[in-house]
Amino acid sequence: MPVSIEELKALQAQKKEAAKPKFISKAKRVEMAAKAKQNQQNTSEETTLKDIRSTTDLKRSVVQETVQTTKPPPPKAKAKTTSGKFSFDWSAADDTSKAYQPSYSIDSGEGQAPKRQKRDLEDAHWSEKPVDSMSSRDWRIFKEDYSIVTKGGGNIPNPLRSWNECKEIPRIVRDTITRMGYKEPTPIQRAAIPIALGIRDVIGVAETGSGKTASFLIPLISYICELPKLDERSKVNGPYGLILAPTRELAMQIKDEAVKFCTPLGFKVVSVVGGYSAQEQALAVQEGAELIVATPGRLLDVIDRRLLVLNQCCYVVMDEADRMVDMGFEEQVQKVLASLPSSNAKPDSDEAENLAAVSTRRYRQTMMYTATMPVAIEKLAKKYLRRPGIVTIGSAGQAGSTVTQLVEFLNTDEKRKRRLLDIISKRQYRPPIVVFLNYKRDCEAVSDALVAAGWRTAIIHGGKQQEQREQAVQQLKRGAVDVLVATDVAGRGLDIPNVSLVVNFQMANNIESYTHRIGRTGRAGKRGTAVTFLGQEDDDVLFELKQMISRSEASPNNQELSRHPAARMKKLQQ
Template sequence: MQKRKQPLDLEEILRKKKAEAEAAAKPRFIPKAERERLAAEKKRKEEEEKVRKVADTRPANNKWQAADGNRSRPAVPTGPKAMRQTNTYENGDYDSRNGRNDRNDRNDRSDRGKGGKGKTGEKRPAAEDAEAALIRARYMGPEMNQSTFSAKKKRQRTTEKKFNFEWDPEEDTSQAFEAIYGNRAEPTFFGRGTLAGFDDSMREENLRKYAQSLRERDPEHGEERARQLLEMAQRAKERANRNGLGYHWSEKKLEEMRERDWRIFKEDYGIATKGGQIPNPMRNWQESGLPRRLLETVSAVGYDEPTPIQRAAIPIALQARDLIGVAVTGSGKTAAFLLPLLVYISELPTLTEITKNDGPYALILAPTRELVQQIETEARKFADRLGFTVVSLVGGHALEEQAFALRNGAEIIVATPGRLVDCIERRLVVLSQCCYIIMDEADRMIDMGFEESVNKILDALPVTNEKPDTEEAENAQLMSRHLGGKDRYRQTMMYTATMPPAVEKIAKKYLRRPAIVTIGNVGEAVDTVEQRVEFIAGEDRRKKRLQEILSSGDFAPPIIVFVNIKRNCDAVAREIKHMGFSAVTLHGSKTQEQREQALASVRSGATDVLVATDLAGRGIDVPDVSLVVNFNMSSSIESYTHRIGRTGRAGKSGVAITFLGNEDSDVLYDLRQMLSKSSISRVPEELRRHEAAQQKSNRGNRKIEN
């Protein structure tokens, strides 16, 4: 029985269609042979379609028509196209469908199948390459932003001849045809056309050459013109010499100095002054205006040439002007204020049994005991020859002993602020006739907390002889006259290395129209000290490095080693003794007698190394210190400046070596700036690149023990 056909189920049809679509959507692996066949078939169809379109778009008169109605031979066309297709008709092999030459067409197809070159010489891609390109585009997307750079074109561009701006020797058209052009004359500068920097001998030589050339070129009047030229030059030279313009200030007499010479003189010594009616600095001791007896003492002490601060400050102080001297440490400030002080006292009456109880004529304040004793020693070199008495008042000595020293009176008292206040309160000292006050290291006194004591001392001075705060305070004649009897106007001088606000406050309150003298750049180390820094972490490594430095033999004693903490002084000193060197310590826990013995042993040469805290950083003068070692970096750049100022003093050279660690990051920026400003020091690469040295730290200074 024949089976009855069932109608098609729509759901089944949709399900099959969906399955076929899913199967077609899934990637199917195609063998290489199949891929090549499909690519070749697709390429053939594209070519046939292209040929068909070209044949359909040709004009009717260009189609091949047989004369007998058959399509075996085409009709001969006319016009320009017949001319272009002449070779085609001469060839005897045609395609009756599209009019192409079968032989050429077969050759083209065979070349394309082999991946060869066509008629145009361009390389055709092989079927495998085309298929690989299709697969790559399908899975990886089309290639975008293809470079059109052609190496062949680039090579062609670079090989092109460029324009050359240089002349070839054969192209030079300036060849000399006469002998006169063959010898080039040397340039000469005659008269006012001299070169800058020529000395007198060079100018005179040029004038002689010019005069000789006048004689040679002008036989008739050349001799007369040359004589007049030389005479005029001689008169100009004599006139310049009379005006003081022809030679250096060091070769001139004092009366020949002009404003320009004084400006050059100040620049040579780094002197800057501010204030009205300031006298010119002194060039040597003979022009200082000091009395003959004092000059003999200066020569006997060994002061051959005055230092810059002495050149500028002494003439101002001799005019009874108030003075603020700002100078780097080790610049000779002690003699700068001692010599005018002795001149001032020499003009006052000698102390008698009655007047000796009215107090001293002059008072010198200093922040530390060592600095006070150092000033006392220096002052006695001059005062003893003039018959004056100098007494020091410092802590660490019994008050009875100091009162006994004052029993016969003293023209000059050198004291620390704290001990002087004690003596004033105990009525051991009065200041009723003190008219000359000097504050040395004023900024250090304020840092050590003596601001209140300084104000008490200055308030205890007599007020009847204060200078007026007017322009009269700048008049030397008015300030030098006696007010009646022995009284004169009070003269106040302040010497400091920096000018903090507290020091400026005292200066404005007690000084009247002061002259301000600044030597060099404030806060910078002197140029005679070579600064070296080394990054060394750990006490043991630093001690080992210190031993290498001391044992090298490059530095002669005395040597100063600075630490930050008192207990480290004794520990470092013991290590130095184990290294085979003698050492003493100096810090705030030592008694005054121990301090004096330590300094005396170093100054006498009995001890090689002094280990100290910042107590020895200010005002302590140990002669001929060749090396300063900062075993611990100081907490501030100011303290560092004063530490390294213990060497390179009095015009001598010195070396300062500083050990650095991570704990010193607060001062690395300032240290880098100071090293970069020094002409004989260099900034090591490790410090230059250190993170903390790139910008200034805003942290406060660490507390350091003295």
């Protein structure tokens, strides 16, 4: 219902009346002020309580919302495992690397990487290091790994790690080494070649079949490469290099190996050995050759007949020097060495150990190889070698660690024949097989017994012509025969690959010959077996034989040999 005009007028009149100022006494004003203050305090307390309640309610609502909106994580799926077995499976949810937050600066390790690399290199095995980073400790471990022992005054160079690291070997010689299939140097090659390349005399003591031939051929040919080529004028003064060997067979094998090295270089190799025409050999020598391989007897004969001179010979190698002494060639060897020019002999002083001193002129260099070191060899070395570096691989006079040595006591030849046939008939050992005896007549008898049992045989002894002996060796190498029956003439130098078994039908007269007999097997790192038949006639060598077998890790101790009275004490020399 609309307001009437009278009501509007009445309201306006009231507002005007209220807008007029009114007089209020002091007492009234004090009363009104006190009342207003009380009302203000009450209002403030109510506001504070409301704020507290609203804040508490807000927090409670936030917590409730968080609880309601946050869902618990689903349970991890467990990998199925077989009862009793450990499970190697893991869930991707277990990976905590995503939450990784480093608490330190990346720059805190600045400069540490080179130090760590240096420390890691120092701790690495020698095979993982460059040769320039090898420490004295690394070289000591290297020598232990290859059973290398070096002695001698002056500075003995470190061994050879690989062919490519030896820059002293001419490039063309290294290429020949690669072409011939030499992959890794053998221990004697690692130790002897650096010493010889340092223009120093060398004594090498190593087991048979250890790669000795290449260990003296490589430095010898490297030496010849630095000399002038032979011409019509210089060839009459003889060869640059001379190699002496105890037997024709060994000399011919060395020659064959030397030809492989020398042919690519344009060098000529001539052999001077018995069993061949002296006229043909003299003609070959007069035509000129950088290298001569010879036996002492035939070489001395050619020198005495003035068919050969050694006026410019500056490199001499004596292979299997102990065998040459055993065979009675010591005097002949000394005569050959005495025919060498004295003008190029090294001084017997500290100068011979100094590379800088000996490299100022062409001194003669001498290398001697032996499997044993008897007194006669020590005297020979002292007389003709100057301050040599001595290299020992393994133990002097010890058979290779790849040969298993077995012994059996059998007194009669008939028992030994039956046992020999029994051993090889089991087919445990595949041809080629070598049987050693002491006498020519016994070789024929044993060969006949083998042939009767169906084995193909060849015979080598001192009564055979040179052509017959070479033919027998070639037949064995080709597989045309199964068994080689031989005397000690084949005990040295014959390099027949893959001989699985050596049988000493009769024990050798001394331990040195025994060592070289069984050295026909287990060559070039391959394993082999040596069986020796013993009798009453072998008492003199039983003590040394027992000692050798006991030092061999590859050979079992024989109780019968250990208990034998003759093996308990070394027999005194009469």
